[in-house]
Amino acid sequence: MEGFWTRMALRVWVVLVLLFLFIPILLIPAYALNSSKIQSWPLTSFTLGWVNLTLNDPEVVSAVGLSVRIALVTTIFALVLGSLAAFAIHRTRFFGRDAISFLLILPLALPGIITGISLRSSFTFAHVELSIWTIIIGHTTFCIVVVYNNVLARLRRTQGSLFEAAADLGASGLQTFRDITVPLISTALVAGAMLAFALSFDEVIVTTFTAGAQNTVPIWILAQIRNGQRLPEVNVVVSFVILVTIIPVVVAARLTGGSGAARVQAGR
Amino acid sequence: MLLLALPLGWFVVIYLASLVLLLITSFWSIDAFTTEIVQVWNLDNFQTILTNETYRTIIFRTVWMAARVTLIDAAIAFPFAYFMARVASRRTQTLLFAAVLLPLWASYLARLYSWILILNHSGVLNWSMQSIGLPAPNIGYSETAMLVVFCYIWLPFMIIPTYAAMERVPESLIEAAHDLGARGWRTTLDVVLPLAMPGVVAGSIFTFSLTLGDYITPILIGPGTSFIGNVVYSNIGIANNVPFAAALATVPVAIMAVYLLVARRLGAFEAL
Numbered sequence: 001m002e003g004f005w006t007r008m009a010l011r012v013w014v015v016l017v018l019l020f021l022f023i024p025i026l027l028i029p030a031y032a033l034n035s036s037k038i039q040s041w042p043l044t045s046f047t048l049g050w051v052n053l054t055l056n057d058p059e060v061v062s063a064v065g066l067s068v069r070i071a072l073v074t075t076i077f078a079l080v081l082g083s084l085a086a087f088a089i090h091r092t093r094f095f096g097r098d099a100i101s102f103l104l105i106l107p108l109a110l111p112g113i114i115t116g117i118s119l120r121s122s123f124t125f126a127h128v129e130l131s132i133w134t135i136i137i138g139h140t141t142f143c144i145v146v147v148y149n150n151v152l153a154r155l156r157r158t159q160g161s162l163f164e165a166a167a168d169l170g171a172s173g174l175q176t177f178r179d180i181t182v183p184l185i186s187t188a189l190v191a192g193a194m195l196a197f198a199l200s201f202d203e204v205i206v207t208t209f210t211a212g213a214q215n216t217v218p219i220w221i222l223a224q225i226r227n228g229q230r231l232p233e234v235n236v237v238v239s240f241v242i243l244v245t246i247i248p249v250v251v252a253a254r255l256t257g258g259s260g261a262a263r264v265q266a267g268r
Numbered sequence: 269m270l271l272l273a274l275p276l277g278w279f280v281v282i283y284l285a286s287l288v289l290l291l292i293t294s295f296w297s298i299d300a301f302t303t304e305i306v307q308v309w310n311l312d313n314f315q316t317i318l319t320n321e322t323y324r325t326i327i328f329r330t331v332w333m334a335a336r337v338t339l340i341d342a343a344i345a346f347p348f349a350y351f352m353a354r355v356a357s358r359r360t361q362t363l364l365f366a367a368v369l370l371p372l373w374a375s376y377l378a379r380l381y382s383w384i385l386i387l388n389h390s391g392v393l394n395w396s397m398q399s400i401g402l403p404a405p406n407i408g409y410s411e412t413a414m415l416v417v418f419c420y421i422w423l424p425f426m427i428i429p430t431y432a433a434m435e436r437v438p439e440s441l442i443e444a445a446h447d448l449g450a451r452g453w454r455t456t457l458d459v460v461l462p463l464a465m466p467g468v469v470a471g472s473i474f475t476f477s478l479t480l481g482d483y484i485t486p487i488l489i490g491p492g493t494s495f496i497g498n499v500v501y502s503n504i505g506i507a508n509n510v511p512f513a514a515a516l517a518t519v520p521v522a523i524m525a526v527y528l529l530v531a532r533r534l535g536a537f538e539a540l
Contacts, residue, residue: 003452010351014364017348020420021371024382027392031385040390081275088272100272103279111481113497114517118290119282121510125289141283144275202375204484209504221377225384225488234381241375249373253366 025242032235039231054236059220064240067217070132071200074139078196079189081140082147089148090155107142115141116209123210130212138210139200146199147192150256154188187255194248194255202245217241294514303508313515323499327519330496333411334479337418338426338472344419345426345471350460352427353434365431372424380488383417384408387489414490418479425478426471433467434460466535473524473531480520496520 031039035047054060089101107115119138123130162184166176204218211219217237224234295309317323352364371379386392387408394404407413437460445455483497496519503513 006452007355010347010355013347014351017344017423018364018367021367021423024379024386024420025371025374027385028378028382038390039385039388041385041392041395081278084271085275088275091271100276103284104275107283111477111497111520113481113483113500114287114290114521115283117500117504117510117513117517118286120504121293121514122282122286122289124510137282140278144278148275198373202377204377218375218377221381222484222488225377225381238375238378238381242378245373245375245378246370249370253369 028235028242029239032232032239034235037232039235050232050236054233057233059215060233060237063215063217063220066132066214067201070135070139070216071197073136074143074200075193075196077136077140078143078147079193082144082192082196083151083185083189085144086148086151086155090152104145104148108145112142112203112205113209116206119206120209130210130214132214134210134212135207135214135216138206139203142203142206143196143199146195147189150188150192150195151185154185154256158184191252191255194252198245198248202241290514291518293511294518296511298509298511305511313512316512317516317519323516326494326496326499329493330480330520331523333414333418333495334476336415337422337479338475340415340419341423341426341475342430342468342472344423345430346464346468349427349431349434349464349467350456352431353437354460365428368424368427376421377484379421380417380485383413383420383489387413387416409489410491411493414485417485417489418475418482421485422475422478425474426468429470430464430467433470434464437463469531469534473528476527477520477524480523 030043032050033046033048034043035049036044085100085104089097116138119134119141120130123134128134162180163176166180171179202218204222207216207219208222215223218241221234221237221241224230293305294313295311297306297308297310297312298304299306317327352361356364384391389406389408391408394406398404407416441459441463442455445459450458481497483495483501486493486495486498487501496516500513500516503509503516
């Protein structure tokens, strides 16, 4: 329908935008394998030296360990709380239901700095010492939404007649849950968990305000970028983080046919 | 009902209580000597923000940045979304959709950091320009750099809702426009653009709000000028004036509240 030249122009535009989106991300792994200590273009020669150095840096190793622990615990909390909320919202209609579903989205809609400073000031107010647990509380608050969205979307697409049929055939509530509900929502749960893990692993703003002396991977990266002395190591760590955040998303997208990852606005 | 008790309890006790506390804190002040919070109600913080020239400049600068980012992203996203929805095959559509989502999820810090590498003095941009015989633009650590980086990190948020809205434009309307003699461009401007507008506005909610609240980009990419986000941040950290930071943090929330009301009138919520 569009003329030949319009189509050509649109094609060129799409290619340019794709280059704009992807060149920066692909650049960092290239720098990570570059032998020069100075971050300049063009690259000089190939080396695995920085990768080795980073893998043996106890600071980096402990930051990765901490981030993985935080992301795992956060994911478990988010799975339990998020799916409970999705079941409740799906199954019942009650006064204030819309207000609650709006409330659950709020941590993603408001800028991260607001979630961060409000949590921090209540921790200070309640004399809670900042620790790994305050970080986990902060992360769980916005990761619940990811699980909630995925599970709720799946439940809405599932026919209620399936549950009724199970009940008619004499299944108890627990049996229905185990044999019907869990298999139906299992991939949505896995997708939600993957996304929650990725979101927590990469989170920097809420973490900045809820961490005490803890150095998570993003906190370490931010400090090193500002400090500017160990950029070759930063390149390696950042490349690693890109992998850790992208792989779960690809898996989640496959499990939910693409919709799972799209529905979540990774707003900061 | 019992199911909801646990997650709702979490949200109300931890999150909502914190937000309310933050709002209350903004009406308190700190003791200038001890920097302890003094729990006496007053409007001093808000008065300072509204009357002090410095803060008005900062708010204006931040809003102006957010507005430019939103307009540029809309201009980049519109032809892209148009191609996805109206020209590309089903398969290409899926691929492009994934291609837009991936950068959205790839670490936020990673995407910022990559632009430090690109824009710095001996980075890719200066080198590429010089190698084709143009002068080096040298925009590292400037407000232009911030503009580029903001446009980059929030672009997917604009493309996705614009595409979604455009895909819902009925084919029959476009055929009708053609039958009535409208040329290609005319159809785009008079039929597709108005119908896709709620999607663009939905996207603009993200690009606008995320730019207003960001404090890391001004710190890492900017020339050191103050934006709402990094002033809030430095009031928490160095100055340790939490009440003032809280008051300043209500500014982007208030601006977004107004923005959302306008967006709702334009029908953007159906496109979210």
